[in-house]
Amino acid sequence: MRLSVKSFLCSLCLGTLAVARLSEEFNEELHLRPLPDGKLAARFSFSTLLKGATPRHPETLGVEDESQLYTLFPLALGQILREYAVTELHLTLNAGNWNYDRWGYPDEPGVGTGAELWAWMGEGGTVTVDSRWRGLRNALAGLFCASLGSLDEQRTTSPVLTFQPEGSLPNGNASYQLRHATLPSEHVCTENLTPFLKLLPCKSLSGIASLLNPHKLFDADWHGLGVHVRYLESAGVEVRLAFQAVFDPVRAASDKRRDWSLSAVFDRRIERVCPVARSSVIRVRLPQNEVYAIIPSPSTMDKTYATYIVQEVGKPLDVAIIRPEETLFEYLIEPQTHISVHRTLNGASQHAGQLALTITNNHDIQLQTGYLETMPWLLQFYLHTLHAHIDGMPRDDLVKLISYIPPLPHVQPALLQAVLTLPPKTTLWLTMDVVKPFLAYTEHPPDAQRGWDLPPAVFVPFASQNGSETDSDPQLHAVLSDVRSTRMYTPVLLVDLATPDFSMPYNVIIMSCTLIALIFGMVFNLLTRQFVVVRVGEQSS
Amino acid sequence: MDFIVTFPALVAGRLVLALSPLTHYLRDDHLLSSPLTSYSRLQEGIYLFKHGIDPYSGSTFRHSPLLLSLFSTVIPLNEVTAAFLWTASDALAAWSLVRIWRARQNVSSSSRDSLIAGLYLLNPYTFLPSLGQSTSSFENALCLLSLMLACQKQASASLLALAFLIQLSLPSILLLLPLLLLLISEPTSHLASPFFFKTDIRRITPLAGQFAAYILLLSGAATLVCGNLNWVEKTWGASLTLPDLTPNPGLWWYFFTEMFDHFRPFFLIVFSVHLLIYVLPLCIKFQHDILYACYLLLGILSIFKAYPTLSDPGLFLSMLSLFPETFPYLHHPIVTALLHLHAALLLPLFHYLWLNQGTGNANFFYASTLVFGMANGAALLDSIWAGLRIAIGEVKEEHEVLQE
Numbered sequence: 001m002r003l004s005v006k007s008f009l010c011s012l013c014l015g016t017l018a019v020a021r022l023s024e025e026f027n028e029e030l031h032l033r034p035l036p037d038g039k040l041a042a043r044f045s046f047s048t049l050l051k052g053a054t055p056r057h058p059e060t061l062g063v064e065d066e067s068q069l070y071t072l073f074p075l076a077l078g079q080i081l082r083e084y085a086v087t088e089l090h091l092t093l094n095a096g097n098w099n100y101d102r103w104g105y106p107d108e109p110g111v112g113t114g115a116e117l118w119a120w121m122g123e124g125g126t127v128t129v130d131s132r133w134r135g136l137r138n139a140l141a142g143l144f145c146a147s148l149g150s151l152d153e154q155r156t157t158s159p160v161l162t163f164q165p166e167g168s169l170p171n172g173n174a175s176y177q178l179r180h181a182t183l184p185s186e187h188v189c190t191e192n193l194t195p196f197l198k199l200l201p202c203k204s205l206s207g208i209a210s211l212l213n214p215h216k217l218f219d220a221d222w223h224g225l226g227v228h229v230r231y232l233e234s235a236g237v238e239v240r241l242a243f244q245a246v247f248d249p250v251r252a253a254s255d256k257r258r259d260w261s262l263s264a265v266f267d268r269r270i271e272r273v274c275p276v277a278r279s280s281v282i283r284v285r286l287p288q289n290e291v292y293a294i295i296p297s298p299s300t301m302d303k304t305y306a307t308y309i310v311q312e313v314g315k316p317l318d319v320a321i322i323r324p325e326e327t328l329f330e331y332l333i334e335p336q337t338h339i340s341v342h343r344t345l346n347g348a349s350q351h352a353g354q355l356a357l358t359i360t361n362n363h364d365i366q367l368q369t370g371y372l373e374t375m376p377w378l379l380q381f382y383l384h385t386l387h388a389h390i391d392g393m394p395r396d397d398l399v400k401l402i403s404y405i406p407p408l409p410h411v412q413p414a415l416l417q418a419v420l421t422l423p424p425k426t427t428l429w430l431t432m433d434v435v436k437p438f439l440a441y442t443e444h445p446p447d448a449q450r451g452w453d454l455p456p457a458v459f460v461p462f463a464s465q466n467g468s469e470t471d472s473d474p475q476l477h478a479v480l481s482d483v484r485s486t487r488m489y490t491p492v493l494l495v496d497l498a499t500p501d502f503s504m505p506y507n508v509i510i511m512s513c514t515l516i517a518l519i520f521g522m523v524f525n526l527l528t529r530q531f532v533v534v535r536v537g538e539q540s541s
Numbered sequence: 542m543d544f545i546v547t548f549p550a551l552v553a554g555r556l557v558l559a560l561s562p563l564t565h566y567l568r569d570d571h572l573l574s575s576p577l578t579s580y581s582r583l584q585e586g587i588y589l590f591k592h593g594i595d596p597y598s599g600s601t602f603r604h605s606p607l608l609l610s611l612f613s614t615v616i617p618l619n620e621v622t623a624a625f626l627w628t629a630s631d632a633l634a635a636w637s638l639v640r641i642w643r644a645r646q647n648v649s650s651s652s653r654d655s656l657i658a659g660l661y662l663l664n665p666y667t668f669l670p671s672l673g674q675s676t677s678s679f680e681n682a683l684c685l686l687s688l689m690l691a692c693q694k695q696a697s698a699s700l701l702a703l704a705f706l707i708q709l710s711l712p713s714i715l716l717l718l719p720l721l722l723l724l725i726s727e728p729t730s731h732l733a734s735p736f737f738f739k740t741d742i743r744r745i746t747p748l749a750g751q752f753a754a755y756i757l758l759l760s761g762a763a764t765l766v767c768g769n770l771n772w773v774e775k776t777w778g779a780s781l782t783l784p785d786l787t788p789n790p791g792l793w794w795y796f797f798t799e800m801f802d803h804f805r806p807f808f809l810i811v812f813s814v815h816l817l818i819y820v821l822p823l824c825i826k827f828q829h830d831i832l833y834a835c836y837l838l839l840g841i842l843s844i845f846k847a848y849p850t851l852s853d854p855g856l857f858l859s860m861l862s863l864f865p866e867t868f869p870y871l872h873h874p875i876v877t878a879l880l881h882l883h884a885a886l887l888l889p890l891f892h893y894l895w896l897n898q899g900t901g902n903a904n905f906f907y908a909s910t911l912v913f914g915m916a917n918g919a920a921l922l923d924s925i926w927a928g929l930r931i932a933i934g935e936v937k938e939e940h941e942v943l944q945e
Contacts, residue, residue, distance in 0.1 A: 350896045351787070352569055380601055382581055384588035401592065406599020409784065414599075433581070435569075435601070438786040440798050498896055500798045500903045508799040508907065512792050515911055516815065519844065519918040523819065526925045527826045529944035531932070537939035 024072040025049040026201055026277050028208045032319070033285040035103045037331050038258045039221060040247045040265065043107040044208060046200055047240040048073050054170055055231050058085040058125035058132070072276055074199035077227070077239060080139045084132040087176065087231055088120040088165050093146055093188040094224030096246075097491040104336030105486050108226055108244050112456045112489040114184035117151055120165050123175045133179040144227075145191040151181035155455075157374045157415040161402065162458050162487065167230025167238070182374065182455035184492040188224065190214045196225050199241060207274025208282065208310065211266040212243060222246040258329060261320030269316040280310040282319060293322045335362045338461050339369060339422060343490040345379075345454075350436060350498040355381070357430040357457070357490075361422035370402075370460040373416040377407035377437060378452045379495050381414060385433040390426055398428060409437065441500045451496040456489040544639070544654040551662045552632045558672060559624035567673030572888055574675030575848035576785040577603045577710070577776070580623070583676065587613050597771035603779050604676060605708045606763035606772045623674055630682040631671050635661040637685035642863050644692035644728045645832065653865075660862045665885075666855025677852040680710050684856065688835060691720050692728035696748055699724065704755035708763065711777040712846040715816060715838050717752065719824055721745040723831040730866055731829040732931045738828040780847045781813050788896075788906060790888060791849040792914055795907045816845050826929070833928050836860045840921040844914055854917050861920075867927035877923055880916035884909060 031043040050073050056065065068078050081089065090110060098111035110116060117137060121129050133156065141148035158178045169176050193214050197204045204212050217223050223245040231237050249260040263269050274280060284294065284306045298306035299313060310317060340360040347353035361367050375381065388399045398421045407414035422428055445452075567573055568580050576582060586602030589595070590613050596602040602609075612618040616626065635658040642657050643649065661667060671678040683706040690699035703720055706713045725744045763772055779785065786798050793812060800808060819841045827834040839860065843853035858881075868874075887909035894901030933942055 348897065348899075350899070351571065377600070380599075382585050382601075384584045404589070404592070404594055406589065406594065406596075406601060408598070409600050435581075438788065438794075438798065440786060440800070440802075442802050498903065500795065504904060505799040505801065508795055511911060512796045515914050515918070516792065516845070519914075519921070520815070520818075522918075522922050523925060524822065525944070526922065526929060527822050531929060531942055532945055533933060533936050533940050534943055535939060536941045 023051045024070065025051065026072045026274075027279045028274065028277050028281070029279075030208045030211070030282045031107055031285075032282070033107070034258075034287055034321075035246065036336060037102045038248075038250055038329055039103065040249050040258075040260050041103065041107070042243075042245050042247060042265070044212065044243040045240060046209065046242070047238055048201070049232075049236055049238045050078075051236040053237040055087040055122075055237060056082045056085040057171075057174075058122045058127065058129075061085055061125045061127050072201045074239060076143055077199055077229070080136065080143065081229060081237075083139070084121070084136045085125070085127075086119050086121055086132075086136060086229065087169055088167055089136075089227070089229040090116075090118050090166075091140060091144070091148075091228075092116045092224055092226040093144070093186065093192050094222075095188040095218075096222035096224075098222060098246075098489065100337045100488055101335045101340050102333075103246065105488075106244060108224075108242050109487045110226055111222075111224060111244070112182060112184070112458070113492045114182060114453065114455070115146055115148060115151065115186035115188075116180075116182045117148060118163050118178065118180035120169060120176050120178055122169075122171075123177055129177045129179065137181070144195050146188075147183065147186055150186075151183050153412060154410060155181040155183065155374075155376055155413055157181070157405070157413055159372050159374060159415060159417060159458075161417055162370055162372045162460055165230070166228070168233040170231060170233070180374065184453035184455050189218055192225065193217065193243075196227075196241060196243070199227075199239075201276050202274035206272035207277055207280050208270065209274065210270055210272070211262060211268050213266050213268050216247075216266050217243070217245055220245040220247050257323070257326065259320070259322045261318055263318045264320075269318040270310060271316045273311050273315075282308040282310060282317075284308075284319060284321070287321070287323070290323060291325050293324065295320050295322070335360070337488065338363055338367060339459065339488070341457075341459055341488060341490050343457055343493065345434070345493045345495060350496055351438075353434050353436065353495075355379075355432045355434050358427055359420060359422060359430065359459070360427040361424060364424045366424055367422045367461055369420050369422060370458075370462060371416075371418045371420050372458040372460075373414065374455055375407065375414045375416070376452075376454065377409045377411075377413060378497065379454060379493075380407055380435045380437060381416065382433040382435065383416075385431070387431055388420075389429040389431070390423070395428070398422070399430070436495060436497050438498055441502055441505065444497075444499060444502070448497075448499045448502070451494040454493040454495055456492050459488040459490070461486070461488070544650065544658070547655040548632075548635070548639075548658050551635070551659060552628060555631055555662060555668070555671075556624065556628040559628050560621070564620075564624070564672055564674055567669060570673055570889075571788045571892060572790055572851050573670040573673035574677065575789050575850050576787050577779060577848045578670075578676040578680070578850060580674035580676070583608060583612070584618065587618060595767070595769070595771065597767060597769075597775045600775075600784065603775050603785070605776055606766040607705070607708050607759065608676065608679075610762075610766040627671050627674050627678055630678050631662060631667070634667075634678070634682035634685045637682070637689035638859065638863070640689045641685065641692050641728070641832075644689070645730060645863060647729050653862075657862045661859040664855050664859050666851045667859060668855075670850050670852035670855070675850055675852065676709065677850045680706060680713070681852055681856045683709065684713065684716070684839070687716075687720060688723070688832070691723045692832065694724065696724050697751060700748065700752040701755050704752060704759050707756065708759050711780045712816060712842055715820055715842060716835060717749075718820055719831050719835045719838060721748050721752070722824060722828070723835065724748055726831050728832050730864070732833060732864070732866060732928055733934065735829040735932050782809060783847055785848075788892065788903075788910075789848055790851060790854075790910055790913050791846065792844070792910065793847050795903065795910065798903075812845070812847070816841065830928075833864065836864070837921065837925060837928070840917065840924065844917045844921065854913075854920075857917070858920065861924070864924075864928075867924065867931055870927040870930040871923050872926050873919065873923060877916060877919040880912065880919055884913035884916045888913060 026048050029045045033041045035041050065082055092110035093115050094111055094113055098106055137148045137151050157180055159180055160178050163178055163180055200209050204210050226242040228240040247265050249258045250256055286306055294306055299309040300307045342358045344356050345353055346356050388395045400419045402417040405415040582601050583604050586596035586604055586609055590609055616622055638661050639654050639658050683702050687699050687702035725740045783793055783797050786794050788794055823834045823837050840857040843849055843857045891901055891905040891909045895903055895906050
């Protein structure tokens with residue numbers, strides 16, 4: 001009897017073990033970095049690793065999926081990933097324009113204004129990639145309370161050159177497809193942050209996440225959140241939730257100084273450690289060539305970074321940097337990135353215009369950059385008018401068109417991929433004529449006169465095709481290794497489309513039909529009735 | 542003045558203007574070129590075609606594949622060749638008009654030749670679209686060429702020209718029946734003495750077969766050029782489904798901009814079928830003078846086709862010069878002329894106010910297209926009236942002509 005009880009307990013234990021629990025790991029990090037113009041960039045990164053897991057293969061979509069037992073990994077997101085067999089997923093929701101010239105490259109490259117969603121999905125099975133993509137964006141729209149459902153076919157493209165997978169794709173021989181869509185008019189606010197926090201194991205109760213105070217975050221000059229899912233062949237499936245913001249300490253400070261502290265910036269301190277976090281780190285980039293004090297004393301410190309291990313330092317933790325001697329702060333105004341890009345839509349007319357880009361190479365060496373436009377059909381390119389100029393001289397040889405998919409109204413956006421060659425220290429002017437379509441009155445949004453937001457263009461500076469040249473030139477090599485295919489987003493554009501009169505449908509139907517009926521009636525009157533001569537005047541009466 | 546002197550002078554004058562920078566300002570005008578005839582869109586299509594992108598996979602290019610193959614292989618399209626080409630097409634159209642006039646009068650030359658050529662070449666409605674390099678100038682030239690060849694009884698050439706015309710613009714298929722009838726009747730004026738159609742109507746059957754062969758041939762060639770059948774939907778389909786709501790002087794665009802979505806297919810069918818209604822009655826009523834029926838149908842097309850430009854009413858008004866015998870019987874020529882003047886001033890003004898200046902709204906331009914429709918309608922109705930009234934001739938004092 002005793003034996004049987006023992007064996008029963010034993011089998012119970014084994015049974016529990018048989019449901020293979022994947023081991024999980026949660027790391028959180030806050031990166032704080034002073035920007036050359038006195039602002040403070042903060043990047044929160046919460047990554048959960050599901051060790052040994054692989055993304056669901058699309059061919060298994062028909063059969064019942066294995067059970068999902070997670071302790072740290074966000075179940076709501078995990079279910080979506082498995083339901084639609086998504087291998088890699090990137091969702092960013094940003095507000096404001098990232099100012100590359102002043103702030104340099106961001107820690108998270110996805111800084112396009114509005115919503116941007118891109119996913120790599122495997123092909124095969126009974127469900128097509130497009131129908132899974134539709135399901136994915138609708139599910140994410142529900143999860144993050146964002147209008148991602150509007151990222152429909154009219155905004156979906158597949159720009160594989162610019163959006164390469166950041167992780168690895170399982171089964172090298174299977175084919176994978178990219179789906180990418182942007183919605184620049186999406187506004188990011190608290191309703192998106194709340195579901196974001198719910199995906200974290202400690203919510204915003206403890207650990208670094210407790211600094212995520214919506215009142216302060218959405219008051220920042222620039223803010224954005226991101227969800228990044230990727231598959232790492234050696235590790236497993238990683239979900240990384242990121243929040244990035246640019247604060248203005250001067251605006252918040254009473255003495256108008258750029259000293260900052262966690263309590264001043266976030267209005268909160270770290271009171272408790274998130275108990276399930278394997279690591280919980282705050283990294284502060286230290287000011288260079290300045291007199292400053294950093295309190296409390298960090299766990300480790302080198303020339304560029306001070307690092308706080310949250311578990312080790314005393315609580316409540318309130319990191320601060322003070323520059324006691326600074327009375328005057330001078331802005332650094334030289335561009336912080338390799339190239340500077342400005343994009344404008346010229347012309348006052350509501351039926352035609354010109355898209356103009358100025359791309360400046362800030363370096364002494366020749367650079368190349370990928371240029372991507374994913375333009376909804378609200379703006380249609382005249383590709384034959386695409387011309388490049390340098391100091392007024394035509395230099396069309398610097399533009400190499402890689403691919404172009406023309407737009408189809410109500411069906412697909414235009415996709416333009418090109419490679420630009422930028423001679424050292426010069427500005428390239430790129431112009432292209434565009435036409436603005438005319439929409440039916442039901443297609444206009446409620447506030448039609450506001451215009452339509454157009455997605456940002458994306459630039460990817462990359463190594464020259466001539467690899468040996470790159471290797472032999474150490475300077476070029478250094479510059480390009482620094483660039484490392486960082487995506488640069490231009491600010492969004494607003495296109496002003498001609499509007500019909502919205503109160504007129506009945507009037508127009510009535511008046512046009514009247515004219516047609518009038519002409520029709522009179523023509524048939526003339527054609528069918530016989531002509532007769534009648535006597536008129538006094539004699540007839 | 543002698544036709545041999547005036548005609549080259551007029552054409553040379555046109556060429557000078559075509560080479561001037563004026564064309565740049567007129568090129569994208571919505572009154573002068575529609576999405577189906579715009580020069581910029583033609584250039585875009587050729588560019589895409591040359592770069593290995595199917596121009597019909599997008600929505601910008603809606604020109605015929607024949608124009609695409611012509612300009613991407615035989616003639617390179619640039620500022621200079623375009624100026625010569627459009628001038629040549631206008632010259633061909635004016636010359637055809639003069640030949641039609643001669644055929645109608647049954648003379649080898651007449652004193653009115655220069656006047657008729659001038660009325661085509663100097664008509665602002667045909668002249669400005671041609672300066673704006675709208676391919677509607679080609680359509681006009683092909684239309685007049687086809688009528689001219691029909692008047693001269695060159696059946697095959699005429700039908701081939703019509704097949705080319707239909708390749709460029711589907712609504713011109715309305716001209717098929719009157720053109721076939723014209724081929725088996727006389728172009729000379731019989732308006733004043735109506736009679737029943739004498740020739741055996743069955744004679745048009747082989748001609749219709751010949752026409753069908755040409756259409757099939759050209760469509761086959763177009764399909765070969767494109768490699769697929771996308772062009773059918775993008776070129777011919779556009780005239781039936783109105784996918785592009787760019788403003789034009791016609792009646793369709795604002796009607797379908799403002800149309801409720803669930804009624805759109807119904808009204809598209811109504812508007813397309815409505816065009817067909819006129820063909821048979823006009824051919825029956827004017828069976829004694831089929832050329833006049835062709836002229837009236839061009840008037841119908843200029844009012845009611847899906848993507849008209851100013852060159853469509855321009856063709857109709859220039860053709861009026863072929864029928865001087867009807868002039869004394871016109872009911873209200875002053876009213877028609879003033880309506881046209883009114884519309885011609887309002888259309889560019891309100892277009893500018895709405896789309897460039899931003900001080901007017903779409904209704905202003907819509908109202909001026911209605912006035913333009915009325916002007917064209919008045920001209921059409923007056924022509925029908927005069928064409929029928931002429932048969933009664935002068936009436937005595939105290940008598941009047943009425944309709945029962």
